[in-house]
Amino acid sequence: MKKASIQYNIIFNVILTLSNIIFPLVTFPYVSRILNPSGMGVVNFYSSIGNYAILIATLGISTYGIRVVASVREDKSKLTKVVQELTLINVLMAILVASLLLVSVLFVDKFQSEIGLVLITATSIVTSAFSLNWLYSGLEQYDYITKRSILFKVISLVLIFILVRKPSDYILYAGITLFSSLGSNILNVFYSRKFISFVPTKGLTFRPHIKPMLYLFASMLAVNVYTNLDAVMLGFISGDVAVGLYSVASKMKWLLLMLITSASAVLLPRLTYHLSKKESQQFNKILSESSALILLIAVPLSVYFIFMARDSVLLLGGDNYVDATTCMQILMPILIISGFSNITGNQILIPHNKDKLFMIAVSIGACVNLILNVFLMPPYGIVGAAIATLVAEATQMAIQYYYSKEYLRGRISYVVIRNIVLSVVSASATMCLIIGTLHFAPLVNLALSASLFFGVYLAVLIVLREENILRFLKKAKV
Incomplete structure (x- = not known):
């Protein structure tokens, strides 16, 4: 085929x-x-x-x-x-x-x-x-x-x-x-x-399918529980208003994560195919390219929306939701964390049939989220919920990294990381200079700032001769 x-x-x-x-x-x-x-x-x-x-x-x-x-x-x-x-x-x-x-x-x-x-x-x-x-x-x-x-x-x-x-x-x-x-x-x-x-x-x-299916089902159930757990617990602890505020902040996180993971979700079947054919060279090549792609997208998105959290909240929910700004800023690093978890989980552990290890990581993340919610929500409300989610995601990612580190060795280029850091720092410095001048409607503020931030980010990557960006521009015939 x-x-x-x-x-x-x-x-x-x-x-x-x-x-x-x-x-x-x-x-x-x-x-x-x-x-x-x-x-x-x-x-x-x-x-x-x-x-x-x-x-x-x-x-x-x-x-x-x-x-x-x-x-x-x-x-x-x-x-x-x-x-x-x-x-x-x-x-x-x-x-x-x-x-x-x-x-x-x-x-x-x-x-x-x-x-x-x-x-x-x-x-x-x-x-x-x-x-x-x-x-x-x-x-x-x-x-x-x-x-x-x-x-x-x-x-x-x-x-x-x-x-x-x-x-x-x-x-x-x-x-x-x-x-x-x-x-x-x-x-x-x-x-x-x-x-x-x-x-x-x-x-x-049917027997060979049951065990791996149940591991993956348990993983999906754990993810489903702790992605909805915050809203349920907030409703009991802090009330409906807190749930409404938190839902706006988490909605933006969800939309951005969809974009990040959609670019890498297509890689699971290709990586599995190469493993089934024992084509380790092709597997490692795709893993390296996908890791670079996810980081190139996730890092600038996370940083940009930390800067522009207020306008994003106002655009999604209006003036009544402005108190969700800090919550959204806390949640934004999850774009990077979940992006990396996508590499360790969906591109390494699952293709290698390590479903049990994937389930353990996700389940521990769900438990951490539950425990931290109990302690942080009563005094800190939606901010406590955001911190709990951030720590839970980081915990899950760290466990997945521990299980998959032997496959990641040499797959993530430090040159790519250096180029991303320099480009994001340059774009962030530019944002610091102009953010105080953005006094328009939220949509206009976002359009102007995004054009500037991502324009500078892309320009610096090109100047640094980032090979992944140059390859993409060449294929797009820009």
Whole structure:
């Protein structure tokens, strides 16, 4: 199977990430005004239940599947066998989880009042088993994933604006969301015939998959718990206002992390493929380039948004959220920490089948976050929550580094680090000179300062002859 270039895959994955950010920003203001808080609240309630149920039903296949598909993708018979095994596991788990949800209607009064949404949620759980995104990621079909995703986002957008017209249309809105995922999954199944056979394979084996899947599932569950833990604990300890402030600061962190990780997420299948072929030279080359790429993006973003945290908060939430500025500044170094964790975890430990070590690191990070929240939230509120998250992320990263340091040795260029530091210092010095003169609207302040900061950053990198930047500019024919 012909492999697309890594740059090609990165471009499409970044486009996909941007679409996942932009489309909700377009639909949310309209839907929230039409459905009112009560309608949005009930839809989001069942959507959250569905998301957790799907997380349980997939049992880590979303990550494990990428790795195992990448290792056998050149052998159609092996690929077909693996896909049928994982899909069957996913289908059985999805049916079990959806059945438990339907049975719970008999005992939960809240479910009985919204049978329509319960049925939509149960259907979305069962059909999620046929999404096969892990298959296409393992095959590095990022152009197909992106085109398909944008197609159904556009269809859903049109249907929402046409059909959702009054508060009672909240079930219709949930149905459109289901239609989007269902249509996407049907297309995925038909398109998969290009790569696998639908003829049932004899001798399916499930046992070898269970242990690594459960390790990765536990890791995903731990991450999911401690990414939502701060808001839950803040609500109990500091109240709803604190949760609102913290959500704005963490929202910006989440958006920036999506951009950083989207550039490197495409590397898991390629790295796994090279390991399966025992091509250590190619593995090390990609690891070195990806490490440089993540640091080149994460470090300047972190520093810039520490400078411009206030305007970022004002743009996202308005004047009522200005108290979240310090919280956001504390959270910004996580861009660098999580970027590095992406290298040690997704690009080293997981491709090397060290799922247990990855799970240990993530679980310890979750425990540290919980303990620090208990001690820091009561006296310091959202600042304490931000410090706890920062320390937890740093702890997880340090443990992952300890487990992966033998693979990292010689992979991170000190010349690249020197060039990044000099460029960021130069850009920061420029920001210090002009930041006091920025008295415009937040959007204008951000546009002007970003142009200057990243312009200086890029210019210094070019002057220093940073090879990764020069290579990218050459390929882009700038």
